[in-house]
Amino acid sequence: MTALSPTTPDDLAAPRGRGLWADAARRLRRDRSAMLCLGVILLYIGVAVGAAAFLGGWNESYDYARANEDPSWDFWLGTDNFGRSTFQELLLGAKVSLTVALLTNLIAVPLGIALGALAGYYGGVLDDLIVWLLATLAAVPEMIRLIALRFAFSTGPLFGFIDMSGVGGLCLALAVTSWIGTCRYVRAETMKIRQLDYVLAARAIGTSGPGILARHVLPNVVHIGIINFSLGMVGAIMAEVVLTYLGLGLTGQPSWGQMIAHSQAKVVVGQWRQLAAATTAIFFLVLALNILGDRLRDALDPRLKNA
Amino acid sequence: MPAFLIRRLLMALVTLASVMLLTFLLFGLTAGDVSAQFLPAQATRGQRQEWLRKHKLDLPLILNFNRQVTLTDRTSGRGDFIVQDEPGSSAASALGLEPGLTEGQGAAQVTRTLGSQGASWLDARSPLRAIAADRPWADRAIKGTPPRPAVTFTFHDGSRLTLDLSPLTARAGAATLAGGQATVGDLLALINNHPDNRGRLDAGVSGLSAAGAFNSQFFWHLRNTITFEGESFKYQLKLTDIIAERARYSLALTVPSLALGWLLAMTAASLVAYYRGGLVDRLGVLLCVVGMCVPILVYMIVGQSVTLELAPRAALGVTPWTNIYVPVAIAVAAGLGGAVRFYRTIMLNEVRQDYVRTALAKGAPLPHVLFAHVLKNCMLPILTSLVASVPFLILGSLVIEQFFGIPGLGSLVRTSVTDRDAPIMAAITFLTAAVYIVGLLVTDVLYALFDPRIRLR
Numbered sequence: 206m207t208a209l210s211p212t213t214p215d216d217l218a219a220p221r222g223r224g225l226w227a228d229a230a231r232r233l234r235r236d237r238s239a240m241l242c243l244g245v246i247l248l249y250i251g252v253a254v255g256a257a258a259f260l261g262g263w264n265e266s267y268d269y270a271r272a273n274e275d276p277s278w279d280f281w282l283g284t285d286n287f288g289r290s291t292f293q294e295l296l297l298g299a300k301v302s303l304t305v306a307l308l309t310n311l312i313a314v315p316l317g318i319a320l321g322a323l324a325g326y327y328g329g330v331l332d333d334l335i336v337w338l339l340a341t342l343a344a345v346p347e348m349i350r351l352i353a354l355r356f357a358f359s360t361g362p363l364f365g366f367i368d369m370s371g372v373g374g375l376c377l378a379l380a381v382t383s384w385i386g387t388c389r390y391v392r393a394e395t396m397k398i399r400q401l402d403y404v405l406a407a408r409a410i411g412t413s414g415p416g417i418l419a420r421h422v423l424p425n426v427v428h429i430g431i432i433n434f435s436l437g438m439v440g441a442i443m444a445e446v447v448l449t450y451l452g453l454g455l456t457g458q459p460s461w462g463q464m465i466a467h468s469q470a471k472v473v474v475g476q477w478r479q480l481a482a483a484t485t486a487i488f489f490l491v492l493a494l495n496i497l498g499d500r501l502r503d504a505l506d507p508r509l510k511n512a
Numbered sequence: 513m514p515a516f517l518i519r520r521l522l523m524a525l526v527t528l529a530s531v532m533l534l535t536f537l538l539f540g541l542t543a544g545d546v547s548a549q550f551l552p553a554q555a556t557r558g559q560r561q562e563w564l565r566k567h568k569l570d571l572p573l574i575l576n577f578n579r580q581v582t583l584t585d586r587t588s589g590r591g592d593f594i595v596q597d598e599p600g601s602s603a604a605s606a607l608g609l610e611p612g613l614t615e616g617q618g619a620a621q622v623t624r625t626l627g628s629q630g631a632s633w634l635d636a637r638s639p640l641r642a643i644a645a646d647r648p649w650a651d652r653a654i655k656g657t658p659p660r661p662a663v664t665f666t667f668h669d670g671s672r673l674t675l676d677l678s679p680l681t682a683r684a685g686a687a688t689l690a691g692g693q694a695t696v697g698d699l700l701a702l703i704n705n706h707p708d709n710r711g712r713l714d715a716g717v718s719g720l721s722a723a724g725a726f727n728s729q730f731f732w733h734l735r736n737t738i739t740f741e742g743e744s745f746k747y748q749l750k751l752t753d754i755i756a757e758r759a760r761y762s763l764a765l766t767v768p769s770l771a772l773g774w775l776l777a778m779t780a781a782s783l784v785a786y787y788r789g790g791l792v793d794r795l796g797v798l799l800c801v802v803g804m805c806v807p808i809l810v811y812m813i814v815g816q817s818v819t820l821e822l823a824p825r826a827a828l829g830v831t832p833w834t835n836i837y838v839p840v841a842i843a844v845a846a847g848l849g850g851a852v853r854f855y856r857t858i859m860l861n862e863v864r865q866d867y868v869r870t871a872l873a874k875g876a877p878l879p880h881v882l883f884a885h886v887l888k889n890c891m892l893p894i895l896t897s898l899v900a901s902v903p904f905l906i907l908g909s910l911v912i913e914q915f916f917g918i919p920g921l922g923s924l925v926r927t928s929v930t931d932r933d934a935p936i937m938a939a940i941t942f943l944t945a946a947v948y949i950v951g952l953l954v955t956d957v958l959y960a961l962f963d964p965r966i967r968l969r
Binding site for chain 2: 337340341342344345346348349350352353354356357443446447450451452453465466468469472473477480484487488489491492495496
């Protein structure tokens with residue numbers, strides 16, 4: 206054994222820098238407000254799961270003797286016209302908002318990334334087709350597009366046999382509306398990446414198209430999806446409220462949209478607690494998602510790193 | 513430049529056509545038979561057929577290759593003939609011939625078709641069931657005589673022809689159902705070979721024609737979309753009238769709120785950008801974010817209840833006319849947060865540019881740099897965002913209109929959703945898309961004209 210160890214190939218290699226993801230994770234971990242926001246979102250998800258598990262009987266818990274009560278130890282936020290606890294309704298409402306927000310983006314973001322990357326990488330007819338689809342959908346203003354889709358889905362079973370009136374149809378309508386932004390951005394980014402030297406090198410050594418897409422393109426566009434996921438959840442939560450008011454939301458289960466939408470008549474007679482409760486719940490969730498989205502953008506978008 | 517214009521125009525036309533396809537997919541194709549939702553529960557099959565025919569829903573979806581059994585008046589070659597059931601008979605309506613003249617039949621039409629839609633495989637060997645309704649041909653028994661399926665034709669020259677159709681029914685002479693073993697050929701022979709006919713009435717199976725092929729739901733949808741002449745399922749009004757009447761209210765709401773909102777947002781954004789990094793900036797951004805996190809419905813509910821406290825009569829409806837100020841103020845307030853933040857981002861991007869540093873270095877005062885140099889360069893992205901709000905000029909803010917009882921196009925959307933009125937929804941979707949597409953077209957052309965950095969390719 207000598208004191209000087211022989212030089213290994215590892216030492217000769219360039220010093221390992223942190224990758225984009227490790228770097229981003231480190232920045233996010235240090236960012237107190239981002240972690241706080243993440244904590245808030247996880248808390249909401251926990252509440253949604255917990256409420257769905259333990260408060261399932263709320264819908265039928267009528268108690269007319271205790272209708273329209275003020276807050277008390279039994280009912281922290283008072284009761285509604287049927288004597289049901291507003292606090293429990295608030296907790297249960299988290300389920301609809303979060304399900305809609307998560308499911309919508311689980312459809313929209315992968316769809317946007319996949320189509321955007323395909324269009325940007327392969328170009329040609331495929332690109333034309335996807336751009337045509339984008340342009341057509343984007344030509345209809347967002348709210349009208351949403352209403353039109355939801356209208357078509359809830360008219361009856363689609364083509365006579367696909368039932369789209371439930372939460373799946375709602376999320377699909379929202380997703381068809383919100384994938385466009387992700388797709389556009391990913392497509393533009395992919396077209397730039399396609400020209401880069403490492404992609405040319407990969408092509409030169411014979412890597413297949415799908416291989417390049419999976420190994421070299423996707424890792425470089427996924428951050429767009431992550432950022433848009435957070436911001437897309439905001440859009441879905443807000444849209445659920447408006448759609449519920451227009452009679453195109455989900456029925457039969459408590460949701461913040463319904464708590465707000467049904468408040469128009471109640472506020473007039475002084476019952477503002479449901480409105481205030483649902484608004485507050487939405488406010489903090491949306492605030493957390495907005496801030497997290499901004500922080501994710503700062504952490505993940507290399508071009509804004511030094512700005 | 514002309515080449516760019518033509519190319520851009522063609523693109524806009526393609527997008528418009530695609531939107532028409534989209535509205536057909538969403539409102540024409542998916543629904544299926546919706547007649548049950550618009551007719552009373554006790555409506556007969558005939559009434560349903562009539563409703564479907566009125567809204568062109570009985571036609572084939574894309575292309576019409578259907579053959580039909582036709583009756584042609586050979587006495588004049590012009591004008592229509594009248595069909596009437598003899599007493600006790602209902603054969604004419606069973607065959608899809610409405611008694612008397614139907615509306616909208618011009619003088620040129622000398623052919624009337626039997627059955628409602630026909631089918632591509634229809635020929636003389638087809639069973640009569642294919643074109644006749646499955647119900648009694650003669651059900652009103654007249655005192656003393658058995659019911660008899662018989663039809664009288666009155667031709668254009670005034671002569672008449674009475675046909676006894678009882679040989680075609682399953683049990684001759686009785687009040688029986690159509691069908692049995694009779695074929696379309698039997699009906700044609702009965703009419704053409706009738707001793708009284710003498711060539712006046714010609715029955716046959718129509719061939720295929722190019723014009724007939726476009727008589728389908730899809731092409732009617734295209735036509736109605738372009739002309740806005742589709743008919744509401746619910747109301748007897750024409751779409752053009754409905755839109756013209758309601759657009760006034762929407763414009764009264766949206767024009768002031770867009771203009772006011774833009775002015776306020778620009779002022780606030782300039783201010784925030786002017787004090788960038790300072791207390792005003794941070795406070796402004798915080799207020800914007802807080803404003804953006806509150807659902808728009810909450811603004812309305814709170815705004816309305818406050819108005820109810822202060823001036824109860826101003827909280828709902830459009831009489832008196834000044835009530836419009838309340839929703840305008842709420843629309844401005846609800847949109848302010850997002851707009852200020854958006855304009856601030858644009859302005860800050862511009863503030864970092866080299867020309868700003870140069871201008872400041874040569875001693876130009878900051879306000880002058882901000883408002884004369886920066887604002888000018890911010891105009892392009894700001895204009896783009898303004899174009900995006902152009903469709904809502906017509907449409908109005910649909911939630912706010914519904915909320916404050918303003919009878920504009922926005923509340924029409926809500927009503928149509930409740931009524932499941934697909935033609936109106938299709939028309940509104942197309943209208944807003946068309947306005948948006950035209951807006952984008954105009955912006956692109958203006959950009960190309962005024963911004964030398966944009967090359968016309």
